[in-house]
Amino acid sequence: MTTTWDPALYRAFDDHRSRPFHDLVARIGAPSTGAGAPRRVVDAGCGPGHLTPVLAQRWPGATVEAFDASPDMVASARDSGVAAELVDVVDWTPPPDTDVIVSNAVLHWVPTHAELLTRWVRALPSGAWLAVQVPGNFEAPSHVLTREVAAQPRWHDRMSLRGAVTVQDPAGYADLLTAAGADVDVWETTYLQRLTGDDPVLRWISGSALRPVRDALNDDEYAAFVDELAGHLRTAYPPSADGTTWFPFRRIFAVARVR
Template sequence: MWDPAKYLDFADLRGRPFFDLTARIGATAPRRVVDLGCGPGNLTAALAQRWPQAALEASDNSPEMVAAARKLGIDAELIDVRQWSPKPDTDVVVSNAVLQWVPEHRELLERWVRELPRGAWIAIQVPGNFDAPSHVLARELAASAGWADKLGSVGLRDDDAVDAPPQYAERLARLGCQVDAWETTYTQRLQGDNAVLEWITGTALRPVKAALDAQDWQRFRSELAAMLDRAYPPRGDGTTWFEFRRIFVVARTPQRRRRSRVGSR
């Protein structure tokens, strides 16, 4: 389960990569704009404002997130991103902080390129911080003697969950796409007690929370909080610096059909 309220605790900071991503989309008058993994809908609304003439399509695989988006007036649908296929008029596809949850997302991107109209835009953003202390320590604690029996089957993602920008660029360029791929590390100033713990509770720790009862969940949080405080020591004013690396890819599908090569006789 996703908790929309917890996810929105850091809405401004979580939203910044979305705007950096979509700023690189060059579409001027798209017919249909799709937000795959729309979450609570707060960022989907920005797509509607940018392209008010376009049909807006939004979906998420979380009933809680879909319900939250609908409260904002977004006509979101409950769909697994792996089952989605573009309609013929789809000119922009945005997938913000979603595909890291989908092991087969590389093949999914290739399918979208083949199914989308010529000249369509695909914009994705995924986290690149699986080797950061926040994630490494959570995996180490889950695998420790005190927790392995309860959490051994919980698959906390590591750094092979996503590719580096050059790998995505090469994969899409081979299909004839124009590709812009880059990475950014945001040095964020988080407020409040156990700030890094609260940050990852809304995302990376969801599988852990789902696997534990309430008492064990609080015990796990307490142990992890002490580890994170050592890795991310709070400043004197109660804030904490947190490095947040993100990977971005904006690709445009081929504007002309590829000519098949005819072998010489």
């Protein structure tokens, strides 16, 4: 994963981006202390590291490991006191004492993440937990419109954007993780997010879905791209009378315990 990330832009909607992490971690059944408490807890794709301390607080006796593929994100995490390492999830293998892996909004960037999840489950000890959350909104207007603009003749050979096949549906992840050797709890949630300000949906996706576009284009080209996209997004997501823009965002969760 070579996409360039802006930690400050990513955290502009911190409350909305953090809530799925908390909802995911809440379903992990590993005790906080005492018998059965995790030895090693891993934040796989920690981003700017602002949520890694949640894992340390939940499991105070564990060694907490954090890593990300983005140098900018790792630098931001280290600045905030998290000892993050620069590692790509596709190259990482769980150490033998790993009892919890949390991967929040990361694996949709990895085309081969189904194989990666199988490898992780099979490398974990019996009783270990794997908790994963991925966005499931690739057919939402925000993403469909971005792909439609990107498909225009002046852009189509400059970038390749992810479509609906980027992630599986909940049943797909349930089958995958069960076959790998785990008992699973899989669900989906659509968060109706309240956004405000000018072009809030554009600002939201600028910190995530538009990163490959930003990497592919120079400053003037990117400005032209987002100017065209912004008009489509305003039509698809009109503000309410009080200035609120309601932005539905679907996410898929899987918590697996290795048998």
